[in-house]
Amino acid sequence: DSGVTQTPKHLITATGQRVTLRCSPRSGDLSVYWYQQSLDQGLQFLIQYYNGEERAKGNILERFSAQQFPDLHSELNLSSLELGDSALYFCASSWGSLDTQYFGPGTRLTVL
Amino acid sequence: ELKVEQNPLFLSMQEGKNYTIYCNYSTTSDRLYWYRQDPGKSLESLFVLLSNGAVKQEGRLMASLDTKARLSTLHITAAVHDLSATYFCAVAYIQGAQKLVFGQGTRLTINP
Numbered sequence: 001d002s003g004v005t006q007t008p009k010h011l012i013t014a015t016g017q018r019v020t021l022r023c024s025p026r027s028g029d030l031s032v033y034w035y036q037q038s039l040d041q042g043l044q045f046l047i048q049y050y051n052g053e054e055r056a057k058g059n060i061l062e063r064f065s066a067q068q069f070p071d072l073h074s075e076l077n078l079s080s081l082e083l084g085d086s087a088l089y090f091c092a093s094s095w096g097s098l099d100t101q102y103f104g105p106g107t108r109l110t111v112l
Numbered sequence: 113e114l115k116v117e118q119n120p121l122f123l124s125m126q127e128g129k130n131y132t133i134y135c136n137y138s139t140t141s142d143r144l145y146w147y148r149q150d151p152g153k154s155l156e157s158l159f160v161l162l163s164n165g166a167v168k169q170e171g172r173l174m175a176s177l178d179t180k181a182r183l184s185t186l187h188i189t190a191a192v193h194d195l196s197a198t199y200f201c202a203v204a205y206i207q208g209a210q211k212l213v214f215g216q217g218t219r220l221t222i223n224p
Contacts, residue, residue: 002154002156031209033212042214042216042217043200043202043214043217044214045211045212045213048209048211050209055209056207056209056210056211058211090154090155092155097209097210098143098204098206098210100145100157100160101145101157101212102157103147103154103155103156103157104154105153105154106154
């Protein structure tokens with residue numbers, strides 16, 4: 001158990017819908033990262049927040065957005081969902097931006 | 113753009129044998145991570161390698177980093193069934209903040 005929690009574990013929704021994934025980092029960690037894992041794209045970095053501020057962006061679609069709240073939990077919002085958005089979404093956290101990232105259990109999103 | 117390639121992608125081996133997984137990357141980095149993922153599970157941090165020539169060992173796993181060759185290896189000694197998993201290397205790309213670029217993963221199956 002890494003200490004990073006994610007909810008929900010599974011999410012099934014329809015195309016065109018909007019969902020929110022939630023992540024709570026390890027106690028004391030200031031950085032939160034979001035990743036997408038799919039069979040065709042592998043593990044892709046989406047976005048990083050550090051102490052409430054966006055710090056780095058990766059291959060994140062415009063339909064996706066994230067934020068980190070004052071209590072350091074983070075949410076990833078996915079809108080106008082498409083079939084291709086079906087994937088495992090991982091959150092990771094680290095104390096600082098250059099430290100080892102610890103991954104949460106993931107949210108499996110299925111878009112029908 | 114940083115590219116990370118692992119080989120082999122699939123590896124089936126017998127218990128008691130030794131083998132090596134290779135991780136090549138395309139641009140300069142002096143920070144590399146190895147993670148393990150069990151089916152349907154999250155990623156577990158194994159090693160972080162921070163400098164040229166770094167070597168880390170934990171049990172039957174040993175990781176090394178050659179930054180000049182842009183190559184890391186994960187060596188498995190006297191494999192046991194419990195080591196069956198997918199192993200990922202991730203190379204840090206530092207541009208303000210640390211982004212991790214993951215290899216495709218090596219699915220390792222160890223047969224009794």
